[in-house]
Amino acid sequence: MSPGFFYGIEVVLNGLMTGVMYSLVALGFVLIFKASGIFNYAQGVMALFAALTLVGFQDGQIPFSHLINAVFGTKIHHFGWHLPAILAVLFALGVMILFAWLVEKLILKHLVNQEPIILFMATIGLAYFMEGFGDLMWGADIKTLDVGMPQGGNLWIEESTAFLGGEDFYGFYLDNLDIWASVVALVLVVSLVLLSQYTKIGRALRAVADDHQAALSVGISLRVIWVIVWSVAGFVALVAGIMWGSKSGVQFSLSLIALKALPVLMLGGFTSIPGAIIGGLIIGVGEKLFEFLLGAPFLGGATENWFAYMLALVFLVFRPQGLFGEKIIERV
Amino acid sequence: MIRNGRSFDGRVDAPADSGAGTGRAAETPGTSGAVVMELRGITLRFGGVTAIRETTFDIQEGEIRAIIGPNGAGKSSVLNVINGFYHPQEGEIWYQGRQRGVLKPHQIAHQGIARTFQNIALFRGMTTLDNIMTGRLTRMKSGIFRQLAWWGPAEREETEHREAVEQIIDFLEIQAIRKTPVGRLPYGLQKRVELGRALAAEPSLLLLDEPMAGMNVEEKEDMSRFILDVNDEFGTTIALIEHDMGVVMDLADRVVVMDYGRKIGDGTPDDVRSNEAVINAYLGVAHD
Amino acid sequence: MLYREVGDFKASYAADQATFSIAFDRWFYHGILAFAILVVPFLINDYWANAVILPFLIYSIAAIGLNILTGYCGQVSLGTGGFMAVGAYACYKLMTAFPELNIFFCVLLSGGVTALVGAVFGLPSLRIKGFYLAVATLAAQFFLVWLFNKVAWFYNYSASGQINAPERTVFGFEVTGPEAMPWSAYLFCLVFVIGLAWAARNMTRGSNGRRWMAIRDMDIAAEIIGVNPLGAKLGAFAVSSFYVGVAGALFFSVYLGAVEVTEAFGIQKSFIVLFMIIIGGLGSIFGSFAGAAFMVLLPVLLKNIMVGKLGWATDLAAHFEFAIVGALIVFFLVVEPHGLAMLWRIIKEKLRLWPFPH
Ligand SMILES: Nc1ncnc2c1ncn2[C@@H]1O[C@H](COP(=O)(O)OP(=O)(O)O)[C@@H](O)[C@H]1O
Ligand SMILES: [Mg+2]
Numbered sequence: 001m002s003p004g005f006f007y008g009i010e011v012v013l014n015g016l017m018t019g020v021m022y023s024l025v026a027l028g029f030v031l032i033f034k035a036s037g038i039f040n041y042a043q044g045v046m047a048l049f050a051a052l053t054l055v056g057f058q059d060g061q062i063p064f065s066h067l068i069n070a071v072f073g074t075k076i077h078h079f080g081w082h083l084p085a086i087l088a089v090l091f092a093l094g095v096m097i098l099f100a101w102l103v104e105k106l107i108l109k110h111l112v113n114q115e116p117i118i119l120f121m122a123t124i125g126l127a128y129f130m131e132g133f134g135d136l137m138w139g140a141d142i143k144t145l146d147v148g149m150p151q152g153g154n155l156w157i158e159e160s161t162a163f164l165g166g167e168d169f170y171g172f173y174l175d176n177l178d179i180w181a182s183v184v185a186l187v188l189v190v191s192l193v194l195l196s197q198y199t200k201i202g203r204a205l206r207a208v209a210d211d212h213q214a215a216l217s218v219g220i221s222l223r224v225i226w227v228i229v230w231s232v233a234g235f236v237a238l239v240a241g242i243m244w245g246s247k248s249g250v251q252f253s254l255s256l257i258a259l260k261a262l263p264v265l266m267l268g269g270f271t272s273i274p275g276a277i278i279g280g281l282i283i284g285v286g287e288k289l290f291e292f293l294l295g296a297p298f299l300g301g302a303t304e305n306w307f308a309y310m311l312a313l314v315f316l317v318f319r320p321q322g323l324f325g326e327k328i329i330e331r332v
Numbered sequence: 333m334i335r336n337g338r339s340f341d342g343r344v345d346a347p348a349d350s351g352a353g354t355g356r357a358a359e360t361p362g363t364s365g366a367v368v369m370e371l372r373g374i375t376l377r378f379g380g381v382t383a384i385r386e387t388t389f390d391i392q393e394g395e396i397r398a399i400i401g402p403n404g405a406g407k408s409s410v411l412n413v414i415n416g417f418y419h420p421q422e423g424e425i426w427y428q429g430r431q432r433g434v435l436k437p438h439q440i441a442h443q444g445i446a447r448t449f450q451n452i453a454l455f456r457g458m459t460t461l462d463n464i465m466t467g468r469l470t471r472m473k474s475g476i477f478r479q480l481a482w483w484g485p486a487e488r489e490e491t492e493h494r495e496a497v498e499q500i501i502d503f504l505e506i507q508a509i510r511k512t513p514v515g516r517l518p519y520g521l522q523k524r525v526e527l528g529r530a531l532a533a534e535p536s537l538l539l540l541d542e543p544m545a546g547m548n549v550e551e552k553e554d555m556s557r558f559i560l561d562v563n564d565e566f567g568t569t570i571a572l573i574e575h576d577m578g579v580v581m582d583l584a585d586r587v588v589v590m591d592y593g594r595k596i597g598d599g600t601p602d603d604v605r606s607n608e609a610v611i612n613a614y615l616g617v618a619h620d
Numbered sequence: 621m622l623y624r625e626v627g628d629f630k631a632s633y634a635a636d637q638a639t640f641s642i643a644f645d646r647w648f649y650h651g652i653l654a655f656a657i658l659v660v661p662f663l664i665n666d667y668w669a670n671a672v673i674l675p676f677l678i679y680s681i682a683a684i685g686l687n688i689l690t691g692y693c694g695q696v697s698l699g700t701g702g703f704m705a706v707g708a709y710a711c712y713k714l715m716t717a718f719p720e721l722n723i724f725f726c727v728l729l730s731g732g733v734t735a736l737v738g739a740v741f742g743l744p745s746l747r748i749k750g751f752y753l754a755v756a757t758l759a760a761q762f763f764l765v766w767l768f769n770k771v772a773w774f775y776n777y778s779a780s781g782q783i784n785a786p787e788r789t790v791f792g793f794e795v796t797g798p799e800a801m802p803w804s805a806y807l808f809c810l811v812f813v814i815g816l817a818w819a820a821r822n823m824t825r826g827s828n829g830r831r832w833m834a835i836r837d838m839d840i841a842a843e844i845i846g847v848n849p850l851g852a853k854l855g856a857f858a859v860s861s862f863y864v865g866v867a868g869a870l871f872f873s874v875y876l877g878a879v880e881v882t883e884a885f886g887i888q889k890s891f892i893v894l895f896m897i898i899i900g901g902l903g904s905i906f907g908s909f910a911g912a913a914f915m916v917l918l919p920v921l922l923k924n925i926m927v928g929k930l931g932w933a934t935d936l937a938a939h940f941e942f943a944i945v946g947a948l949i950v951f952f953l954v955v956e957p958h959g960l961a962m963l964w965r966i967i968k969e970k971l972r973l974w975p976f977p978h
Contacts, residue, residue, distance in 0.1 A: 039751045070932040110954040117696055118953055120751055121898055124891060125949025132942025140935060259887075262755045270751075300770035309759035313744055316756065320747050332408075332417060332449050332840055415844060441846030453844075455837035457903065458830070465827075466834050470846035472827040476855055479828045480819045487634060490826050494633040529845065 006164060010172045011292045012285055017178040019284020021243060024185040025261035026268065026276035027192065028236040033270045035205050035229040036108070039120045042127035044258020046096070046234060049134040051241030051250045053095050055145050056138045057088040063137045085147040089238070096234030104227045131255060140252070145245035150176040181243040188239055192232075193273055205229065263312035269322035279323060283308045366393040367426070368537055368569050369414060374423035376409055376593075383409040384420065385593040391537065396563050396570045398580045398601075401590035407573045408450055410590070411539045414571070415447055416440040428536075442470050446535035448526045450542045450573070456515040460525050463514055464500060467532025468493040500528050504558060520551040527558060538562070540572045544579060552576065556583060581605070639821055656810060661803040669802035674875045676916045677809040678867050683896040683908035684820050685863025690894070691902035692824055693856035694836025695745050699757035701889030702764035703861050705881050706734045707868025709774050712783040715796075715873065716776060723788035723796060723873065727812065730869035731862040737764075738861020745853045749839075761887055768881040782880050785873040796873045805874045812866055821905050823859065832856055833903070864893075895945065899952050901961025910960040918945065 025043060032040045056063065060079040069075060083091070107126065111119055154176050162171035196202035205225060244254050264283050268275025287307040295303030316322070370390040376383045384406045391397045399407045412418040413425070416437045425432045427443065435443075446467070455463050472489060479486045501507055504524050509517060514525055523543060530538055543559065544552045556579055562568050574580050580587060581601045589597035589610045597603075597610040604610055640646040664673060682700060690696050710730035714721060741760040745753050768774045775783050787797030793804040823829060831852045834842035843849050872879045879885075892915060900911020919941050926937040956962055 066933070066936055070930070070936055107950055107954065114953075114957065117750060117754070118957060120696075120754065121894070122950050122953045124894070125898075125946045125953065127946065128891070128949065129943050129946025132939045132944070132946060135939040136936070136943060140939065259758070262758065266752055266755055302766060302770065305766050306759060306762035309756070309762055313748075313756045313759045316748050316752060317744050320749075320752070330840055332412065332451070332453060332844070417840075417844060436848075437844045438846050438848045441844060447844065449841065453838055453841035455834050455841070457837045458833055462830060462833070466830045466842075466845055466847075469827055469831060469834075476823055476828055476859060479823050479826050481822060486822070486826055487637070490637060491633045493827075494637070498633075533845065 006172075008289070008292065010174075011288045013172060013174060014178070015285035015288035016281055017174070017182045017284070018288065019281035020182040020185045021240065021257070021280075022260050022264050022284055023189065023277045023280030024236065024240045024243070025257055026264040026280055027189060027273065028233040028240070029261055029265055030268075030270065030273055030276045031192070031236070032229055032233050033265075036226050037116055037119075038108070038123065039116065039270065040233065041120060041123040041258070042130060043233065043237060043261065044255040045127040045130045045134070046099075046237035047241040047244065047257065048250070048252070048255040049099075049130050049241075050092055050096055050234065050238035051145055051245040051254060052134050052138040052143070054088050054092040054147075054238065054242065055143045055245070055250055057091045058083050058085065058145075058147075059143075061138060066139055067136055089147065089242075092238055093235060096238055097231045100227050100230030100234050103230055104223055108226055109223065127255070127258075131252070142249045142251040143245075145242065145250050147242060147246065149180055149242075149246045151246075152176055154179060175247075177243075177247050181247070184239065184243065188236070189273070189277060192236075196273075201228065260308060263308035266312040266316055267323055269324045272322070272324040275322060275324040283311065286311055367391070368393050368428060369571075370426040371410070371413070372424040372426065374410075374413060374420045374425070376406075376413060376418055376420040382593050383418075384413065386423070387590070387593070387595045388423075389588050389595060389598055391569060391571050392586075393569055394563070394567050395585040396559070396572060396583050398584035398587045399571065399573045399590060400575070400577070400580055400587060400604075401596075405590040406593040407590055408541055409593075411447060411541055411571065411573065414537075414539060415445050441533070444533075444536035445539065446530040446533040446537075447539035448523070448530050448541060448543055450545065452519070452522050452526055454514045454522055454526055454529070457513065459511050459513055460506060460517070460528075461497065461501070461510045463525055464497045464528045464532050465493065467529040468497060470533055496534075497528075497532055500531050503531075503561070504528050520547050523547065523551075523555070524558070527555070531562060534566075536569060538568050538570045540570060540574075542573050542575065544574060544576060552579060559583060637825070639825070653814070657807075661807055664802045664806050666802050669806055670875075671920055672916060673806060674809060676912055677806075677813045678870045678875055679893065679896060679912040679916060680813055680909050681816055681870070682864050682867035682893045683900065683912045684817060684905060685860045685867065686893050687897045687900075687902065687904070687908045688820060688824065688832070688863065689856050689860035691897055691904065691907075692829060692836060693832040693853065693860075694839075695742075695853060695856060696751075696754040696894075697757040697860070698754055698887070698890045698894070699741060699760035699764075700864055700893045701885040701887055702761040703734050703738055703864040704868030704871060704889060705764055705768055705885035706737050706861075707731060707865030708872035708879055708885065709768050709783065709881075710734065710865065711869035711873050712776075712785070712879075713774070715786055715788065719786070722790065724790060724808075724811075726788075727866055727869045727873070731866040734865020734868065735858040735862040738864070739854050739858040742854050742857025742861075745857065746850060758887070761890055765881050765885060768885075780880075782878050783872065784878045785876075788873070797877065800874070809870055809874060812870065816863060816866065817905055817909075820863070824905070828855075836903075895949055897959075898949060899959055901959030904959070904961035906964070907959050907961030910964070914960065915945075918948075 025047065028043045028046070029040060032038055032043070055061075060081040060083065062068070062076050062079055065077045069077075103126070107122060111122060152175070154174050157174050158171035160171070164171075196205060205228070240257070241250070241254065244257055248254075260283075261280075264276060264279040266279075267282060268277070268279025287304045290307050291301065291303050295301055295307070367390045370388075372388050374384050374387045387406075387410070399410060401407050409418060413420050416435050416439070419434055427445075432440075455466060458466070472493060501510060504527065506521065506524060506528065509521060509525075514522055517525065527540070527543060530540075540559070544555050547555065559570065559572070560583065563570055572580075572583065574583075584601055586599060587597070587601055587604045588595055589604055589607070597607045599607070640649055660673070682704060686697060686700055707730045710733040711726050714726040714729055715723065718726075737760075741757065744756050748756050769781070772781075775781055778784075785796045787794055787799055789795065790804070790808060794800040795804050795808040824832070831842070831847045832855075834845070834847050835849060835852045835856075839849060842852070868885070871884070876884060896911035896915045897908060898911070899914050900909070901907025922941050922944065923934070923937055926932045926940060927934055952959060
């Protein structure tokens with residue numbers, strides 16, 4: 001077999017791992033959408049904000065130091081301590097929960113009966129706000145995030161697969177970080193699914209998704225549920241932020257992964273957890289393969305920027321309900 | 333109590349062609365007996381659910397045709413088939429003497445079929461006036477370029493249709509809410525505006541899906557009066573779904589009774605009232 | 621006060637349908653128009669033209685365009701940046717391919733090209749609705765920007781990958797290129813603004829506007845009363861894209877002069893224009909202007925205060941700007957979802973009844 005074939009497989013494997021990451025972000029969207037009917041555009045910025053906060057705590061950055069310096073002419077920047085990764089993660093999680101509570105209190109509560117599209121635009125506003133706020137709080141410079149995730153290529157896989165090809169094939173190159181990220185994402189996805197199936201809270205969440213009234217009659221206030229859901233989404237954002245941040249640094253572009261999760265959702269359906277996972281994998285593999293086979297050789301490359309959207313668009317034109325949605329029959 | 337309007341002055345009951353009965357069939361001057369709309373062997377399925385089963389009936393020119401039956405009987409589905417929102421799997425639809433192919437709802441609107449909806453389907457962001465003006469759209473020329481410059485044909489057309497709409501507004505006695513966004517109106521008035529929108533199209537067949545549902549007695553009387561007046565003054569053919577049997581008996585010339593998607597009765601109100609199957613299936617059952 | 625209608629009685633339906641049915645409004649409007657045409661050209665200087673007035677005028681056109689699609693026809697688009705890019709690159713290709721063609725027509729034709737592209741990307745709207753459509757329009761955004769970045773033909777194979785506006789004149793006065801005077805560039809844009817705003821008002825006030833609004837409020841009911849969704853939606857996409865394309869062409873040729881596509885027409889542009897119509901008011905031409913003014917002035921103001929007065933670093937000011945704009949969007953959606961246009965209407969309502977509120 002030709003080396004090209006093996007490179008193809010390697011591309012697919014890498015695509016799968018990227019896809020898992022997309023699924024992870026998409027999962028945050030699906031959780032919020034299912035429980036509150038809100039399409040949360042800010043999910044990506046939440047990941048960025050969570051990662052910034054994590055790094056900030058870890059490195060002992062003083063929040064708003066730029067602002068304070070500008071106002072008072074001081075020159076402060078760090079407290080001078082370093083937190084262990086695990087503590088910093090917990091603190092960051094706390095901030096995300098506080099954030100969820102504030103979102104409910106300041107925004108959602110006031111927009112309950114608005115049309116979905118208004119809520120969507122509100123989350124775009126929220127995304128803008130958080131982007132500015134995150135930068136104000138922690139500064140906009142690119143930060144390295146290291147919570148002890150293994151880096152570099154995985155030698156074991158490389159060596160043990162080298163025999164597959166001929167002279168020119170050195171084995172599959174897979175990044176340790178990607179492997180880890182996929183494993184973590186997978187564990188997270190599975191545990192979320194299990195939690196939503198087998199715990200009281202999980203059942204309540206699903207009840208809200210199906211019928212708000214029914215959920216109320218179970219005795220759980222809608223607002224509490226929203227805070228919980230946004231907290232869980234914040235947690236998912238934190239995990240996604242850690243993975244992507246470890247890989248390429250914590251910077252503005254991290255919030256753009258949210259944009260990658262959108263076509264995943266269109267493909268998988270906004271309400272389907274399996275849809276988010278499979279949609280993510282399809283798009284991860286699809287865009288890498290397309291770039292490998294057509295994009296880079298014939299189209300000048302960088303087709304990953306739009307391929308996912310076009311795929312989702314074309315797909316939706318033929319199947320507007322997405323992969324797993326039921327056929328939509330409109331009524332009057 | 334509904335019949336105290338001018339519409340019934342000086343009319344005498346005459347034997348109806350369908351036999352005995354004191355329905356309005358014989359009284360209505362416009363009823364020529366010509367068939368406007370005919371459904372032949374219509375079957376409509378949604379996946380496993382059969383909403384309409386082999387149903388056949390017709391609507392004659394100038395009559396008020398009521399469709400009654402318990403909830404879920406398939407009444408709304410019948411109207412949806414007539415105006416092309418649903419396409420039946422089996423059966424033929426004949427309109428104005430010709431078999432109708434598969435058309436889009438907006439094409440059917442252009443053929444002169446207008447309707448109201450069981451759940452109000454007004455354009456909530458627009459005023460009463462604008463909502464009723466949308467009823468005239470089938471009669472207005474479209475074309476973005478015509479409207480780029482307002483003066484000239486576009487303005488003339490607008491004014492002309494505005495006059496027609498103002499007449500409807502007067503007719504329905506809703507002058508005071510002309511400029512009110514419909515979202516702010518009480519339910520009863522919204523139903524009336526929706527009727528206005530359908531009337532604005534000057535339809536040759538008007539479909540009304542539970543026009544009086546959820547109204548109080550007074551509102552029902554008003555609505556009944558409007559429906560009768562439309563039928564009498566403009567000779568508009570009307571198909572009407574209604575639950576209130578009193579209203580149906582008063583308004584309708586002929587009645588179709590449906591249950592589980594099937595037609596189980598068809599005739600004048602009196603016929604229907606005395607029909608065994610109907611009594612068992614429907615009238616005997618509390619339906620509110 | 622003088623702000624009065626004489627009762628609410630109009631002598632004719634035509635008068636009732638007029639845009640400015642209150643005399644005071646009419647004077648106000650004509651006053652502003654006269655000021656903009658007769659006075660501003662003599663006052664304008666480079667700073668005002670580049671910092672405030674040109675971007676305001678050009679964004680107003682884009683905002684009206686997006687408002688036609690989103691505010692009137694109910695189809696949310698996040699592809700505005702991409703469509704502006706189409707206008708800009710169409711204009712560049714036309715300017716360089718037909719040097720004799722007057723820039724006025726280049727801009728109009730660019731709008732036409734964008735209208736076609738917009739209609740193509742509008743096709744899915746017949747099947748896809750709501751956020752699905754909003755997300756689908758991102759396909760246009762990313763694909764178009766990528767296209768102009770990768771296909772060298774669009775930038776005439778220039779080494780930098782940028783496009784530069786050649787010098788063009790109208791009646792002998794330069795309106796593009798480095799020699800252009802602020803007043804001539806201003807008047808050139810103003811002509812488009814006035815013409816397009818007037819056309820937009822006409823398109824949205826009559827049967828055509830009602831078709832769009834019917835689709836927006838309830839597309840199923842609209843189709844059942846006889847609106848052809850294909851025509852109405854594609855029409856809205858085409859008209860809207862025409863406006864956005866003209867805005868893109870002016871943005872490139874008159875305002876920036878040189879453009880690198882990812883920088884000038886990235887997704888941020890889509891959001892900025894969307895914010896303009898949310899803040900200004902969905903479904904309002906006046907709101908489009910108000911929103912554009914707001915979004916153009918706010919950063920200038922913030923920058924003047926924070927960088928100019930307080931001496932802060934520009935990046936700090938930029939972060940503040942993001943946070944403030946985002947908070948304002950949320951604030952407006954929570955407090956006044958109908959935007960500045962509604963606030964203005966409420967103020968007028970109060971004024972009209974003043975000093976006897978009942
Ligand atoms: N769009 C649809 N999808 C699936 N089932 C439908 C749809 N519309 C109607 N039905 C079903 O068809 C049956 C008849 O409904 P309908 O015509 O609305 O009844 P009615 O108006 O007599 O109350 C019901 O069982 C209803 O659930
Ligand atoms: Mg019904």
